Amino acid sequence: MTRLRFNRRTPSHGRVVDGARLLQVAGPEALEVHARTVAVGGHLATTLVVTGYPAEVTPGWLAPLLNFPGHLDIALHIEPVPNPVAAAGLKKQRARLESGRRHGFDRGHLDDPEVEAAAADAADLAYRIARGEGKLFHFSLYLTVHAPDEETLAEQAAAVRAVAESLLMTVAPTTYRALPGWLATLPLGIDTLKVRRTFDTAALAACFPFTSPDLPITTSTDGAASGVLYGLNTASGAPVMWDRFSQDNYNSITLARSGAGKSYLTKLELLRLLFTGATASVIDPEDEYVRLAETVGGTVIALGADGVRLNPFDLPTAAGGDGGEDVLTRRVLFLHTFLAVLLGAELTAAEKALLDTALLATYTRVGITADPRTWRRTPPTLTDLAAVLAENGSQAAAALGDRLAPYTTGSHAQLFNGHTTTPATGHLVVFALRQLTEEVKAPAMLLALDAIWRQVTCRAEHGRHLVVVDEAWLLMRDGAGAKFLFRMAKAARKYWTGLAVVTQDADDVLTSDLGRAIVSNAATQILLRQAPQAIDTISENFHLCQGEREYLLAAGRGEALLLTGDRRHKAALISVAAPGEHEVITTDPGELAAQDTFPGTDDRYDDGPLGSSAGAGWES
The missing domain is CATH 3.40.50.300 (P-loop containing nucleotide triphosphate hydrolases)
Known part of the structure; x- marks a missing residue:
């Protein structure tokens, strides 16, 4: 069971949190604090703090933590940084990076790729904030593991650490800060640890694990996430988004x-x-x-x-739709299929040959030929086909006409015999x-x-x-x-x-x-x-x-x-x-x-x- 807490706070200065007062109202019956663990009632809890993050991430990259099978509480504390403060901080950071680059250049040192990349990222972020395309946030991520005994707690904490490290995150235990760590993951909206990193809008959005890790992320041509919501993942409760297109x-x-x-x-x-x-x-x-x-x-x-x-004899309304092919021939082929289903049995080779000739003659009778200019004329109906079969005079044509009778003059004539009424x-x-x-x-x-x-x-x-x-x-x-x-x-x-x-x-x-x-x-x-x-x-x-x-x-x-x-x-x-x-x-x-x-x-x-x-x- 994994619980996820999102706490978005406005900046606070010098706020003092009284843990005893908070727990007095709805706290557990007993609380025992150790160096790295807290005994909450009848079970133990330990908190891990994320101190390092990967350089590049994709949307939903935290979803494996959300799917952790044990009892894990995840808290994300988000505090927006005012734009003037963010701009001033970025200006100082860019100045430090530029000073380091010039100092190294004066001493004849080679360019440091990491410094160059950091300077470029800082400049890009500064311009995006100046244009109002992004914001900066203080971001904290804490993981509290629960277990009934110390041995199980150690195993579960090691498993959570392994999942976090597989995501290229660095985690550390809250040694001698077990109680503030546990309080930080309660639904109180209070960051009692304040182990923070600065994230921009795009990086923060990628931290929200609102995607299913079992399916690939689908994007549209402009790079935005695409698809519709199919439902919730039965294991984690995360939304399952999928785009068939x-x-x-x-x-x-x-x-x-x-x-x-x-x-x-x-x-x-x-x-x-x-x-x-x-x-x-x-x-x-x-x-x-x-x-x-x-x-x-x-x-x-x-x-x-x-x-x-x-009307089964209708032709496509736009001849160009089939790439310039013979629409009439394709229509006759479809009518073979339709009549076979209508009559409830496969036609013999002789019946198919007879029907093919009759279908072409039926279209010709109303002025529709292989000439594309005639394809917009009013198409024939099953009654016209029955008339062509009756004029044939052969026994096979008469038999086909008799089998079509329920659909031309019989009980089903209203459905199939006549021109289309609703486009x-x-x-x-x-x-x-x-x-x-x-x-x-x-x-x-x-x-x-x-x-x-x-x-x-x-x-x-x-x-x-x-x-x-x-x-x-x-x-x-x-x-x-x-x-x-x-x-x-x-x-x-x-x-x-x-x-x-x-x-x-x-x-x-x-x-x-x-x-x-x-x-x-x-x-x-x-x-x-x-x-x-x-x-x-x-x-x-x-x-x-x-x-x-x-x-x-x-x-x-x-x-x-x-x-x-x-x-x-x-x-x-x-x-x-x-x-x-x-x-x-x-x-x-x-x-x-x-x-x-x-x-x-x-x-x-x-x-x-x-x-x-x-x-x-x-x-x-």
């Missing part, structure tokens, strides 16, 4: 059993990415993202509702598929994915875009759908787009070659609680150790294991949402019923953390 590819795979919180975590990342200016599109089979879209002003396309339709445009577009029957959900998902892909490849303003496919097992169980998802995973990076595949059925993803290929093309891999029946497959494909395997079996709702594609970095985390975020993204039946927004009793609405305390309350 700074990885080799921007794809992710999220696997979990039902109710583990996978959709909750996905919606949380999606919402925070929208705050950073990214855009997103979502395939939502259970209408779990509708409230989120309505809250942030997104577009909801409820396929299956009256008057809502997507898929906006900063967040959600394709809500809850109203669809299971028989048409897979082809509707494929059609929605195609509409998203056309918008991604043909958008005028390029920027970060996230495509979320929730309950992807509905599409992965179909071979043609899995192929389309695989092609999107391979090509999305070229358009600054990430594909987030979310599913609860690991077998549909990991037992097929296409599924494993999608996983291998995901630089971000998130595993939540797994069922015992699936853990062997998960462990084998993600190369989990025994501890990680047991963690996934016992993980609570919202607890996840974040892996990077190269397997070198990983972090255990728990998703945390602010109360406002939680209200938007939760699908807990009890909470929605209390808000009078629950659309009906359905056990599919169980994928978020339980209770309103799952937002801010998860920090405890």
